[in-house]
Amino acid sequence: MSVIDLRSDTVTQPTPGMREAMLQAELGDDVYGEDPTVNRLEAYLAGRLGFAAALFVPTGTMSNLLGLLAHCERGDEYIVGQQAHTYKYEGGGAAVLGSIQPQPVEVETDGSLDLERVAAAIKPDDFHFARTRLLALENTMQGKVLPMSYLAAARDFTRRHGLALHLDGARLFNAAVRLGIDARDIAGHFDSVSVCLSKGLGAPVGSVLCGSSELIGKARRWRKMVGGGMRQAGVLAAAGLYALEHLVERLAEDHANAARLGEGLRALGFEVEPVQTNMVYLNAGEQAQAFKATAAERGIRLTAAPRLRMVTHMDVSAGDIERVIDFFASVRR
Ligand SMILES: *Cc1c(COP(=O)(O)O)cnc(C)c1O
Numbered sequence: 001m002s003v004i005d006l007r008s009d010t011v012t013q014p015t016p017g018m019r020e021a022m023l024q025a026e027l028g029d030d031v032y033g034e035d036p037t038v039n040r041l042e043a044y045l046a047g048r049l050g051f052a053a054a055l056f057v058p059t060g061t062m063s064n065l066l067g068l069l070a071h072c073e074r075g076d077e078y079i080v081g082q083q084a085h086t087y088k089y090e091g092g093g094a095a096v097l098g099s100i101q102p103q104p105v106e107v108e109t110d111g112s113l114d115l116e117r118v119a120a121a122i123k124p125d126d127f128h129f130a131r132t133r134l135l136a137l138e139n140t141m142q143g144k145v146l147p148m149s150y151l152a153a154a155r156d157f158t159r160r161h162g163l164a165l166h167l168d169g170a171r172l173f174n175a176a177v178r179l180g181i182d183a184r185d186i187a188g189h190f191d192s193v194s195v196c197l198s199k200g201l202g203a204p205v206g207s208v209l210c211g212s213s214e215l216i217g218k219a220r221r222w223r224k225m226v227g228g229g230m231r232q233a234g235v236l237a238a239a240g241l242y243a244l245e246h247l248v249e250r251l252a253e254d255h256a257n258a259a260r261l262g263e264g265l266r267a268l269g270f271e272v273e274p275v276q277t278n279m280v281y282l283n284a285g286e287q288a289q290a291f292k293a294t295a296a297e298r299g300i301r302l303t304a305a306p307r308l309r310m311v312t313h314m315d316v317s318a319g320d321i322e323r324v325i326d327f328f329a330s331v332r333r
Pocket residue numbers: 058059060061062064085086138168170171196198199207
């Protein structure tokens with residue numbers, strides 16, 4: 001019985017084509033700027049998203065951290081979603097390592113931050129306050145795609161208030177595929193964008209921060225300082241390049257599988273949040289722990305959160321989704 005792992009889209013194994021690309025990658029010392037494959041990945045993604053420069057880093061956490069450190073100085077502040085990864089799930093890195101104060105704001109049901117609330121959180125120019133410098137958004141946000149009209153409004157808003165605009169685009173390509181648009185149309189609204197290669201794109205390691213040459217220059221310095229300068233990193237960058245060239249369009253399959261899972265569960269009478277991309281949220285309540293344990297016996301790996309998140313990815317097939325629906329049918333009584 002094959003295992004179906006729905007805990008996250010980070011659990012994927014590199015495909016044979018990806019492994020071959022890693023094996024064949026031309027390598028050099030990237031701290032000297034001499035790894036041709038890293039250079040190719042950075043130039044490729046910067047170009048594809050419409051930025052002047054990009055930086056390959058080990059993780060999305062580091063990519064977001066370097067973005068914040070490059071935009072903000074000690075004593076500055078960034079406004080961010082209360083439930084956003086860059087606030088809640090990155091160990092407080094910006095505060096710990098950058099002396100940058102986060103100002104969290106509650107996230108709206110569509111994944112956006114209400115711009116009136118953000119405006120109210122911006123500090124006046126007064127020495128009592130931290131200097132508000134940056135607004136950080138996330139797209140997709142818990143599987144939700146931010147509306148394009150909202151991105152335009154956020155861009156306009158931040159310009160008016162003299163703030164920079166950063167996107168945690170860990171799943172930027174899921175958003176673009178869902179909307180049927182070029183990822184550049186989303187990225188173009190931002191001063192910097194962080195993209196994860198190791199989520200739905202299926203690479204084993206890596207994220208890329210994109211921005212202006214000046215911003216990426218600062219981020220490169222910070223990357224060295226926090227220990228993220230890697231040597232023959234092209235072996236990893238090759239996987240990311242392969243993913244960007246071959247595995248973006250197939251994200252639509254993950255979205256279709258998630259939609260089918262959501263429908264199947266709803267038909268069984270479960271409470272399921274609307275599905276937009278590759279995440280399905282089921283209100284499992286007190287049954288979450290029991291679901292996890294029983295599912296494990298059937299080769300299905302779940303988390304035990306009451307708001308149970310199930311994530312589709314390239315190692316979950318349409319047939320697997322039917323197996324998962326059958327499992328939930330069996331525990332539904
Ligand atoms: C996974 C994730 C990150 C961080 O990526 P890591 O590589 O796990 O550090 C950042 N933001 C979002 C929205 C993520 O899902």
